[in-house]
Amino acid sequence: MQKFFTTSKSRRVETFESLLNRPLKHHHSLPGKRELRMAGITWHVFIPDSLLEETHDPKLRAYKVGQIARAAAIFGVEHIWIYRAGGRDGRFIKTLLEYAETPQYLRKRLFPLMPELRYAGVMPPLQIPSHKPKESPRIGEIREGFAYRKGKKLFADIGLDRPALVKGVAQEGRGTFKVISVKPLRVVPTKPEGYWGYKVHLTRMTLAKTLKKANLDVVIATSRKGVDVRRADVTLEGDVGIVFGSPRRGVMEILREFNEDYEFDVILNTIPGQKTKTVRTEEAVLATLAVLNLMRGD
Structure with missing residues (x-):
């Protein structure tokens, strides 16, 4: 069967049938709230x-x-x-x-x-929030990008008209970046805020x-x-x-x-x-x- x-940390084993026929448990707080x-x-x-x-x-x-x-x-x-x-x-x-x-x-x-x-x-x-449109960059904006090396510098394609210079420690490949400067366009690696x-x-x-x-x-x-x-x-x-x-x-x-x-x-x-x-x-x-x-x- x-x-x-x-x-529950102390797991209780029930038959499938007893589960289906189990009565609702009642709590004393928040009457009417789903269980x-x-x-x-x-x-x-x-x-x-x-x-x-x-x-x-x-x-x-x-x-x-x-x-x-x-x-x-x-x-x-x-x-x-x-x-x-x-x-x-x-x-x-x-x-x-x-x-x-x-x-x-x-x-x-x-x-x-x-x-x-x-x-x-x-x-x-x-x-979703990471799918941002192509628009004028804003300081503090977070965008998904792709980092690549050009010479000794690391740049990121963040979906704008020009690449952004990456400051700080970052790996090549896909990543999340925060705009810290518009002229020139510079970004730093960051973590997304909320669902990404x-x-x-x-x-x-x-x-x-x-x-x-x-x-x-x-x-x-x-x-x-x-x-x-x-x-x-x-x-x-x-x-x-x-x-x-x-x-x-x-x-x-x-x-x-x-x-x-x-x-x-x-x-x-x-x-x-x-x-x-x-x-x-x-x-x-x-x-x-x-x-x-x-x-x-x-």
């Missing part, structure tokens, strides 16, 4: 390399990946993990996700011509091993057979992973196929009462992030 693990409590969260989304196993049209394949990227950007996902589930599209998915996350003015520098990007134009633009985009991890490892590598504080599996999200009772904070299955197999089926087991903190049905026979992975990602975003308290 499938086992279910709640979140899913969150604070200080970094989102990690886990998708299988078999995400596109039922999609053969090249334009639709690119569009589906674009929907994942768009959902991640809307809700501030900072890490997207691609785990091994018997698919062959891990590298393709990673390339498109990274391309979508890269500011338009840096794409030619970072991505050579390749077949994977033939239909990248069908992906919706992310329009996501990182993509292609592990080529199975789901349980990928989750272990991610070293998360809380891990949520999504399943139509999971507990109704409106009845969930779990405190979420720190690095939170949300795991999605493939078009043909759910999370638990994928684990069983590779003879794995994993102690999830909660198994959630984030689309209770769905009226369609199936929910596509990209749809589940958007719906799940939307529901959890409404409940976050950080």
Whole structure:
């Protein structure tokens, strides 16, 4: 029988059936507040390399990946993990996700011509804070750039009419820079303020091993057979992973196929009462992030 693990340092094991029939827990503070409590969260989304196993049209394949990227950007996902589930599209998915996350003015520098990007134009633009327009630079402005060496000096392409001289210690390649002077244009390496985009991890490892590598504080599996999200009772904070299955197999089926087991903190049905026979992975990602975003308290 499938086992279910709640979140608490002293984990309690429940049967799947007892979980679904478990009554709501009541708290004495904030009457009416949902039982899913969150604070200080970094989102990690886990998708299988078999995400596109039922999609053969090249334009639709690119569009589906674009929907994942768009959902991640809307809700501030900072890490997207691609785990091994018997698919062959891990590298393709990673390339498109990274391309979508890269500011338009840096794409030619970072991505050579390749077949994977033939239909990248069908992906919706992310329009995240790092995707800044070409405009007059302002002191204090933070922009994503690409550092390169010219002679003994280091310059950065930050998407303006002219390169910026890099001051301070910086590595060649992509980085984040802050404008410290306009005439002449000079920048220093810095860290972004607030959400800046996501990182993509292609592990080529199975789901349980990928989750272990991610070293998360809380891990949520999504399943139509999971507990109704409106009845969930779990405190979420720190690095939170949300795991999605493939078009043909759910999370638990994928684990069983590779003879794995994993102690999830909660198994959630984030689309209770769905009226369609199936929910596509990209749809589940958007719906799940939307529901959890409404409940976050950080």
